Amino acid sequence: MKHHCYIGFFEDEHExxxxxxxxxxxxxxxxxxxxPFPVHGLDDALGIRPSRLPWVTLFGGAxxxxxxxxxxxxxxxxxxxxDVGGKPWDxxxxxxxxxxxLTILFAGLSTAFALFVRSFLWPGKKTAPGLEVTTDHRxxxxxxxxxxxxxxxxxxxxLHEHGADEIRQEYGDMS
Amino acid sequence: MxxxxxxxxxxxxxxRGLATASILGAFIFVIxxxxxxxxxxxxxxxxxxxxxxMGLAGGLFLCALTxxxxxxxxxxxxxxxxxxxxxxxxxxxxxxxxGGVSTIYEWSHAAVVEADPLLKGKASYLNxxxxxxxxVVFFLLxxxxxxxxxxxxxxxxxxxxxxLARSRFRYAALFLPIFAITFSLASIDWIQSLEPHWFSTIxxxxxLSSAGMSGLAICMLLVVYLRDRxxxxxxxxxxxxxxIGKICIGFALFWGYIWFCQYMLIWYTNMPEETPYYAxxxxxxxxxxxxxxxxxxxxxxxxxxxxxxxxRSGTVLTRVAIVMLIGQxxxxxxLVGPPLLGDEPIYGLWEFAPVVGALTFFLWCTLRALxxxxxxxxxxxx
Numbered sequence: 020m021k022h023h024c025y026i027g028f029f030e031d032e033h034e035x036x037x038x039x040x041x042x043x044x045x046x047x048x049x050x051x052x053x054x055p056f057p058v059h060g061l062d063d064a065l066g067i068r069p070s071r072l073p074w075v076t077l078f079g080g081a082x083x084x085x086x087x088x089x090x091x092x093x094x095x096x097x098x099x100x101x102d103v104g105g106k107p108w109d110x111x112x113x114x115x116x117x118x119x120x121l122t123i124l125f126a127g128l129s130t131a132f133a134l135f136v137r138s139f140l141w142p143g144k145k146t147a148p149g150l151e152v153t154t155d156h157r158x159x160x161x162x163x164x165x166x167x168x169x170x171x172x173x174x175x176x177x178l179h180e181h182g183a184d185e186i187r188q189e190y191g192d193m194s
Numbered sequence: 195m196x197x198x199x200x201x202x203x204x205x206x207x208x209x210r211g212l213a214t215a216s217i218l219g220a221f222i223f224v225i226x227x228x229x230x231x232x233x234x235x236x237x238x239x240x241x242x243x244x245x246x247x248m249g250l251a252g253g254l255f256l257c258a259l260t261x262x263x264x265x266x267x268x269x270x271x272x273x274x275x276x277x278x279x280x281x282x283x284x285x286x287x288x289x290x291x292x293g294g295v296s297t298i299y300e301w302s303h304a305a306v307v308e309a310d311p312l313l314k315g316k317a318s319y320l321n322x323x324x325x326x327x328x329x330v331v332f333f334l335l336x337x338x339x340x341x342x343x344x345x346x347x348x349x350x351x352x353x354x355x356x357x358l359a360r361s362r363f364r365y366a367a368l369f370l371p372i373f374a375i376t377f378s379l380a381s382i383d384w385i386q387s388l389e390p391h392w393f394s395t396i397x398x399x400x401x402l403s404s405a406g407m408s409g410l411a412i413c414m415l416l417v418v419y420l421r422d423r424x425x426x427x428x429x430x431x432x433x434x435x436x437x438i439g440k441i442c443i444g445f446a447l448f449w450g451y452i453w454f455c456q457y458m459l460i461w462y463t464n465m466p467e468e469t470p471y472y473a474x475x476x477x478x479x480x481x482x483x484x485x486x487x488x489x490x491x492x493x494x495x496x497x498x499x500x501x502x503x504x505x506r507s508g509t510v511l512t513r514v515a516i517v518m519l520i521g522q523x524x525x526x527x528x529l530v531g532p533p534l535l536g537d538e539p540i541y542g543l544w545e546f547a548p549v550v551g552a553l554t555f556f557l558w559c560t561l562r563a564l565x566x567x568x569x570x571x572x573x574x575x576x
Contacts, residue, residue, distance in 0.1 A: 059433055069502065077500075104464060112458050 023165070024050060025174050026149070027183030029158040032058045034182030038160055039064045041181065047174065050161040053153040075133040076126045083125025087118030149187060202425045202569040204561045212558040219551015226544040233544040235294035236534040240526045241548035242291055243384060244408065246284045247401070247522075248556050250377060251409020252277025253340040253369060260343065260366035266437055269429040269570050273416050275347060277409065278340035279563030280556050285333040291384075292326055298534060301390045312391055320387055328383060332376045339369040351572045377402060388533045392471045396456050403449040404525055407491060410445055411518035414438055416560065418508040418515075425569040432506040439505025442495050442514065450492035474532045479539050487528055490521030523549050 029035040035058065042049055043066065052061060062069075088111075095101060096108035106113070135141065153159045160183070162174055178186050219241070226234030255274040259267050296302045300313075301320045307313045313320070342365035350358050378398025386397050394400070417438060420426035460468045475484055494517050504510045526549075531539060 073502075104462070112454075112461055115454065115458065 023163070024189045025162045025164060025178065026187045026189060027160045027162070027178035027181075028152065028185040028187075029160065029181075029183055030156070031182060032061075032158060035158045035160060036060060036064050038178065038181035038183065041177065042160075042162060047177075048163045048165060050163050052161070053150055053159040055154055055156060055158070058158070072130060072133060072137075076130045079129030080122045080126035082129075083121040083123070084118050086125070087121035088114055091117060149189070200425045200569050202420065202564050204424075204565070209558060209561065212554045212561070216551045216555035216558060219547045219549075219554065222543060222547035223551070226547075230544055231294075231297050232534060233540070233542075234548075235297045236530055237545040237548040238294060239291065239298060239384065240523070240530050240545065241552035242284070242287050243381075243401075243526055243530070244523060244549055245280065245287060245552040245556055246380075247405035248408050248412055249278055249280040249284050250336060250373070251405045251412075252560075253281075253336065253343070254373060254406070255409065255413065256340070256343050256347075257366040257369045257373070260362055261370065266434070269426070270413070270417060270434060270438075271347065271571055272564060272567060272569055273413050273420075273560075274409075275344045275567070276560045276563035277412060277556075278344060280559040281333070281337050281340060283555070283559060285337065288329050288333055291329075292322075295322055295325065299387060299390075301387060316390060320390060325383060328379065332380050335372055335376055339365055339372065343369065347571065348567045351568055374398075377405070385529050388530060389471060392468065394456055394460075394468075394471075396452060399452045400456055403445065403452045404522055406445045407449050407518055408522040410438075410442055411515040411522070412556070412560070414442065414511045414515040415519075416564075418512050420564075420569070422508060429570050435508060435511055436502065436505045439499045439511060442511075442518075443499050446492050446495035446499075446518075450488065450496070453488065453492070474537075475528060478537060480528070480532060483524065483528055483539060487521065487524050490517055491525060494518075494521070519553065523553075 027038065029038070032054070035052070035054075039049065039052065039061070043064070049065065052058075052065060054061070091114040092109055095110075100108045102108075103110075103113075150159055160178070162178070164174060175186055223234055223238055223241075226237065252274040256271070256278065258264075259271060259274070299320075300306050301316070302322055307317050318324075343362055346358055346362040346365065350362070378401075381398055381401035385401065386393065417426070417430055417434065421430040457472065460472055474480070495514050498510065498514055499505050527539075527541070527545065531545075
């Protein structure tokens with residue numbers, strides 16, 4: 020689906036936040052905000068639901084932990100018991116470092132993969148054109164023009180008023 | 195941000211309550227000296243270390259915030275600053291500790307050292323005179339550098355200029371390595387030398403993580419207290435609490451990690467000169483306390499603060515902070531108690547009163563220091 024979008028670029032995250040607040044107040048649809056770093060309070064300002072990603076991390080970590088403990092138990096106590104320093108075969112303190120590392124590994128990787136899948140970031144995915152500066156120092160606020168209540172110049176003026184130093188119109192798929 | 199100087203005034207009733215509890219603790223310690231000197235001095239040692247650790251944690255946080263140019267915590271900076279105000283008192287308590295050296299440290303007896311080749315070899319370092327000298331040097335360094343950071347930070351209230359910022363940065367950069375070395379040596383002097391045959395190269399980190407935990411618990415208590423009833427009502431946001439909660443998870447992990455590092459290596463290698471330390475702590479009821487210790491200091495902060503909603507709630511943070519303070523007192527009891535109190539844990543008034551007295555006196559010092567400067571720094575805020 021093709022959209023008619025306005026993109027405002029901001030140097031300052033406080034101006035970005037106030038612009039987002041005003042847009043939400045006036046019911047102007049926000050397609051997305053692209054930022055080079057996490058902006059404190061942006062989620063609240065955009066009214067985004069709390070992310071479900073931490074659950075993936077939790078389950079990934081739990082899976083890594085149980086796999087680490089189980090595999091070490093199975094290999095050293097069941098499948099191929101070896102006497103190490105006269106300690107019992109199921110010496111759990113010795114399993115902890117590996118299980119700990121696997122917890123972190125699984126939690127980290129599952130989070131990253133879940134994020135990629137959920138945000139449709141697969142290999143070969145094309146970047147949205149013109150937003151390269153948002154990986155460096157500028158924030159982009161993307162508004163959609165689909166409501167006859169707001170004229171083009173009104174949107175442009177709103178972005179200007181809140182400190183956008185560059186405004187661009189795009190026709191295309193911005194998601 | 196307007197530059198009004200907002201001052202903080204704690205309620206006189208609360209200050210009187212804290213002062214009374216501290217005096218009561220000191221009083222019970224003095225009685226204990228006549229009834230059971232060994233238990234009184236071991237209680238005193240725990241209280242002393244508890245008190246020093248919290249004050250130094252303030253210095254450490256201040257140093258970390260300064261060196262990393264952290265802006266998120268500028269509004270909260272007065273709290274670690276105020277915590278360092280306890281260090282001169284800690285120095286006084288350190289001098290008093292000299293009175294108990296012969297009661298609690300076996301290396302202080304010439305006859306014992308003479309009969310023991312290992313202690314004889316360590317005597318050039320572990321002896322009363324050098325012990326005293328080190329204690330004085332440690333405290334003078336700590337007081338000098340923390341005072342430096344705090345006084346520069348207060349001068350910055352009257353105009354933030356590059357010279358002052360640089361000066362604070364210098365104090366902090368000097369504090370970091372000096373603190374790392376002196377604190378490590380101090381914990382070996384005061385705690386590890388209770389068992390002079392035993393050694394652990396990670397011991398400085400064990401106590402450092404404890405200091406971080408108890409210092410952070412005090413910060414959490416004060417931040418929520420000052421937000422709910424004091425002058426920080428408008429400055430402290432849920433985001434601040436969230437950040438502090440995250441640091442708290444980090445410190446709980448750090449504490450658990452270091453605790454387990456020391457335990458696992460000694461358990462695994464099973465060398466006769468190292469294992470007695472844990473053999474002593476894993477017999478009878480001491481073992482139960484060891485598990486409670488890990489639960490209070492690692493499991494509770496880690497799991498309770500995991501959900502975002504919990505970290506943003508002042509009530510939850512306060513409760514976790516109280517659990518951590520109890521946990522750290524217990525941790526000190528397990529560090530100090532077994533060699534002095536014997537095969538089974540004994541816990542009574544003589545151990546309890548000095549520790550509670552130290553905590554209340556620390557809060558008294560900190561709250562009093564908080565009244566001496568604007569509660570929120572007036573420059574450097576976002």
